[in-house]
Amino acid sequence: MTASPILQALRSSTGDAHAALDRHIDFDARVRDPRRRRRLVGAFRRLHASTDRLFARALPTRLRPASRLTVLDQDLSDLAFDGDRPVDDLGATSAQALGWAYVIVGSSLGGHVLRRGLVSDGVDLTGLGFLDADSGVVGARWRALVAMLDAEAAAGRAPTTEVTAGAVAAFAYAHAVLIEPGSDATAAAA
Numbered sequence: 001m002t003a004s005p006i007l008q009a010l011r012s013s014t015g016d017a018h019a020a021l022d023r024h025i026d027f028d029a030r031v032r033d034p035r036r037r038r039r040l041v042g043a044f045r046r047l048h049a050s051t052d053r054l055f056a057r058a059l060p061t062r063l064r065p066a067s068r069l070t071v072l073d074q075d076l077s078d079l080a081f082d083g084d085r086p087v088d089d090l091g092a093t094s095a096q097a098l099g100w101a102y103v104i105v106g107s108s109l110g111g112h113v114l115r116r117g118l119v120s121d122g123v124d125l126t127g128l129g130f131l132d133a134d135s136g137v138v139g140a141r142w143r144a145l146v147a148m149l150d151a152e153a154a155a156g157r158a159p160t161t162e163v164t165a166g167a168v169a170a171f172a173y174a175h176a177v178l179i180e181p182g183s184d185a186t187a188a189a190a
């Protein structure tokens with residue numbers, strides 16, 4: 001099926017940022033090291049706590065992505081994480097927040113693929129429940145997100161440039177939070 005204009009615009013404006021995140025996040029090595037896994041999950045918790053707060057401010061309940069925070073908090077206790085749990089104040093208009101929602105709901109597609117790889121490699125999944133937080137409904141939630149974007153665009157509430165600006169900002173924030181401090185990618189971005 002052909003992607004709708006808003007989805008095509010989101011893909012073309014964020015494709016490079018997604019590829020850069022995938023290259024820099026060093027996921028496979030970090031999940032295989034207990035100390036680095038704990039910090040990686042803490043970083044995902046920060047991303048989701050902050051975007052949940054943004055969605056609560058900028059979007060009506062019916063448009064908000066499902067929260068993964070409860071699962072992430074359980075993951076951190078399973079990992080005996082005792083670090084800080086920061087939440088950032090992020091600003092967005094409601095149209096920009098739709099772009100942020102695209103990034104957050106889309107990340108569960110990648111999470112699903114990553115989890116499948118770990119299972120097939122026999123890696124222990126303690127603390128990685130958030131990769132499967134949408135268990136069984138990943139596809140349905142993705143289709144609902146795409147339908148919601150199309151409906152908001154048709155109603156004139158989702159100007160393309162504003163939605164894509166939100167998605168670009170969301171990838172920049174995800175990059176800043178998820179890349180391991182001190183990695184080459186953070187040095188390059190500084």
Ligand code: HEM
Binds near residue numbers: 027109
């Ligand atoms: C190691 C890290 C990552 C890998 C390997 C990865 C991989 C993937 C893959 C394979 C898909 C397509 C899934 C499918 O079609 O079934 C996907 C989709 C997506 N991922 Fe990632 N991902 C990663 C991290 C992230 C992160 C951290 C975010 C955002 C915070 C993200 C945002 C997205 C979005 C928005 C889509 C939907 C793209 C679209 O179809 O329009 N990904 N990812």
